[in-house]
Amino acid sequence: MEGMTSPSRSRTEKPSPARERLLTTASSLFYAEGIGSVGVGRIVDEGHVTLATLYRHFPSKQDLVVAYLQRVHDLIASRLDAAASTSSGRDLVLSIADGVTEELALPGFRGCAFLNAASEYEDAASPVRRVIAEHRGWYYELVRRALDEAGHPLPGSAARHFVLIRDGAMCAAYLEDDGAAARAFRRGVEGLLLSIDQERHVAPDPDDDLQQSAAAR
Amino acid sequence: MEGMTSPSRSRTEKPSPARERLLTTASSLFYAEGIGSVGVGRIVDEGHVTLATLYRHFPSKQDLVVAYLQRVHDLIASRLDAAASTSSGRDLVLSIADGVTEELALPGFRGCAFLNAASEYEDAASPVRRVIAEHRGWYYELVRRALDEAGHPLPGSAARHFVLIRDGAMCAAYLEDDGAAARAFRRGVEGLLLSIDQERHVAPDPDDDLQQSAAAR
DNA sequence: AAACAGAGAGAGCGATCGCTCTCTCAAGGT
DNA sequence: ACCTTGAGAGAGCGATCGCTCTCTCTGTTT
Numbered sequence: 082m083e084g085m086t087s088p089s090r091s092r093t094e095k096p097s098p099a100r101e102r103l104l105t106t107a108s109s110l111f112y113a114e115g116i117g118s119v120g121v122g123r124i125v126d127e128g129h130v131t132l133a134t135l136y137r138h139f140p141s142k143q144d145l146v147v148a149y150l151q152r153v154h155d156l157i158a159s160r161l162d163a164a165a166s167t168s169s170g171r172d173l174v175l176s177i178a179d180g181v182t183e184e185l186a187l188p189g190f191r192g193c194a195f196l197n198a199a200s201e202y203e204d205a206a207s208p209v210r211r212v213i214a215e216h217r218g219w220y221y222e223l224v225r226r227a228l229d230e231a232g233h234p235l236p237g238s239a240a241r242h243f244v245l246i247r248d249g250a251m252c253a254a255y256l257e258d259d260g261a262a263a264r265a266f267r268r269g270v271e272g273l274l275l276s277i278d279q280e281r282h283v284a285p286d287p288d289d290d291l292q293q294s295a296a297a298r
Numbered sequence: 299m300e301g302m303t304s305p306s307r308s309r310t311e312k313p314s315p316a317r318e319r320l321l322t323t324a325s326s327l328f329y330a331e332g333i334g335s336v337g338v339g340r341i342v343d344e345g346h347v348t349l350a351t352l353y354r355h356f357p358s359k360q361d362l363v364v365a366y367l368q369r370v371h372d373l374i375a376s377r378l379d380a381a382a383s384t385s386s387g388r389d390l391v392l393s394i395a396d397g398v399t400e401e402l403a404l405p406g407f408r409g410c411a412f413l414n415a416a417s418e419y420e421d422a423a424s425p426v427r428r429v430i431a432e433h434r435g436w437y438y439e440l441v442r443r444a445l446d447e448a449g450h451p452l453p454g455s456a457a458r459h460f461v462l463i464r465d466g467a468m469c470a471a472y473l474e475d476d477g478a479a480a481r482a483f484r485r486g487v488e489g490l491l492l493s494i495d496q497e498r499h500v501a502p503d504p505d506d507d508l509q510q511s512a513a514a515r
Numbered sequence: 516a517a518a519c520a521g522a523g524a525g526a527g528c529g530a531t532c533g534c535t536c537t538c539t540c541a542a543g544g545t
Numbered sequence: 546a547c548c549t550t551g552a553g554a555g556a557g558c559g560a561t562c563g564c565t566c567t568c569t570c571t572g573t574t575t
Contacts, residue, residue: 099522115418117334120562131523132564142563196469197417200409201332217473241470241482248469249462252413256434265458272489316552337532348553349534359533 100138102128108149112194116146116201146198147208153194154216161223170231171274174243177224178270181247182263185254192255196248220244233277242273317355319345325366329411333363333418363415364425370411371433378440387448388491391460394441395487398464399480402471409472413465437461450494459490 106128110119121142125132139145157180164176184190191197195213202209225240233239250266253259323345327336338359342349356362374397381393401407408414412430419426442457450456463486470479 097521114420115334117332118418121564122561131525133524133566134522136564137521191420192417196413196473199469199473200414200417201335203331203408213473238482238485241478242486245466245470245479245482245486246462247466249464249466252416252465252469253458253462256413256416256430261458262462265455265462268455269459269462314551338534339531348555350536350554351552353534354551 097138099130099134103130103135103138103145104148104152107145108152111146111149112153112197113189113191116198121145143208147212150195150198150209150212150216154212154219157216158219165223165227170227171277173227174224174231174270174274177227177243178267181250181266185250185259185263185266190254190259193248193251196251217244228273231274231277233273235276239273239276243270246270314355316347316351320347320352320355320362321365321369323347324362325369328363328366329370329414330406330408333415338362360425364429367412367415367426367429367433371429371436374433375436382440382444387444388494390444391441391448391487391491394444394460395484398467398483402467402476402480402483407471407476410465410468413468434461445490448491448494450490452493456490456493460487463487 103124107119107124110124110127121132121135124130124145125135135145139148160180161177164180165173168176195216198209199213202213204210205214221240221244224243225236228239228243229236246266246269250262253262253265320341324336324341327341327344338349338352341347341362342352352362356365377397378394381397382390385393412433415426416430419430421427422431438457438461441460442453445456445460446453463483467479467483470476470482
C-alpha cells in the first residue's frame, strides 16, 4: 500500500531562499502565537525579508497561512507515508500512534496546528478550512486502511475513534500534562486494537462500516 | 455530593441591563468568530452600547473575554451541578455524557469555547488561560468523583480518558460530522463504564490513581 | 554586453485596533 | 432641591493592521 498519495499541492512554486525563510518564520510564529495575532510585519522582520518580497511570493496573508498548513501536512505525510511503505496493518497503526505520542512530547508543543488554525476560521468554505479538511480526511483514511488491513471488524468507526482520541490527546497535552495525555492516548489505542483479536460484542454497527445500511436504502 | 462548588467568581459585579447586553453580544461574537477577530467596535455596535459604557464595566477587552468564559462555565456548571444533586455514580456519568452529546448537536456549534479560546492565548499564566484551566480542572474533578462513586477501579485515568474523548468529540463535531462524533463519543463512554462491572486486566496502573507512587517518592 | 529576475530598502495607503476623553441627560436616593 | 450614578453620544489618541508602491542593486542568463 505505497500508493497512499497525500493532498500536497502541485508544487508550482519554485523554491527560493527568501521564500523558504519566509515560510519557516511564518510557520513558527503562526504555530506559537496563533495566526491572527501575528502580523505580516513581524514575519518580514524576523525572517529578514522585505515586505515586497513577501507579497511577491504570496498574494495575501491567507496564502501564507495555507502554505504554512500545507508545510505541516507535508511533514507529517512524508513521515507517515514512509511508515506506510515499510509496515502495514497493526504495526502501521502503532507507528501512527507513535508519531502522535512523539509529537506530544515535542519541546514547543502547543496543540494541533490544524485544530488551532480551524478555531480562527469560521467559514468552512475558506481555503484555510479546506486544507484542514483535506489533511484530516487524509489522516482518517490512512488510519482506516491500516485498521482494515489489521483485520478490525469495524475499521471506519474504529478510525473515527482513533482520530477522536488523537485530537483529545493534542488538546490535553497542550493544556495539561503531556505525559498523562500520551498515556491516556496509548491506552485508548490499545483498547482499539483489542477488538481485533477478540470478536467480542460487535455492537449494533454504529455508522459507516456497515454495507447493508447503504444497500437498504 | 451536593457540595460540588464551581470556581465561579465572587460576583462583585452588580448586574445591569447594559452590562448584560454587552456580555451577551460579546459571548456570541467571540464564540462564533473567535476572540481576536472581533473588535470592541463590533461589540458595542451590535450590543447597542457605547464604548464608554463597555470600559465602565470592563477595564479591558481581556476582562470581557474572561467574563465571557466564566459565563460559559457558569452555564455548564449550573446544569451539571443540578445533575450531580439528583444523581450520582454511573447515572451521573451518563448525565454528563448526555450534556456533551446535546452540546454537539446545538445549531451554531463551533467547538469547545475553552479549547478555541486557549488556541488564541499562548501564555499559560494569562488570566484567560487560568479560567480555562480552572474550568477544565473542575470538569475533570466532577467526572473523576462520579466514576469513583460508580466504583471504577481507576477513576483518575478513566476520567482523563473521558475528558480526552470529550475534547476529541468537540473537535470532530465542529470540523466534520457531529452525529458521527457523538456516536463515537458515546461508545467511548460505554467502553469506559464497561470496566466497572468486569474486573478485567487492570493494566499496570498508568498514572494518578495509584497511591503507592505518591508514597514511593 | 545586454537584458532580466529576485530581492533589499523604505515610504506610504486607508482601515481598524484597543482605549481615553469630555459632554449631556435622565433616573433615584437623600 | 441637591447630587450621585449609569448610560448615551461622539471626537480622538497612537499604534498596528494588511497591502501597494517606487527605486536600487546584484546575480544569472543569453
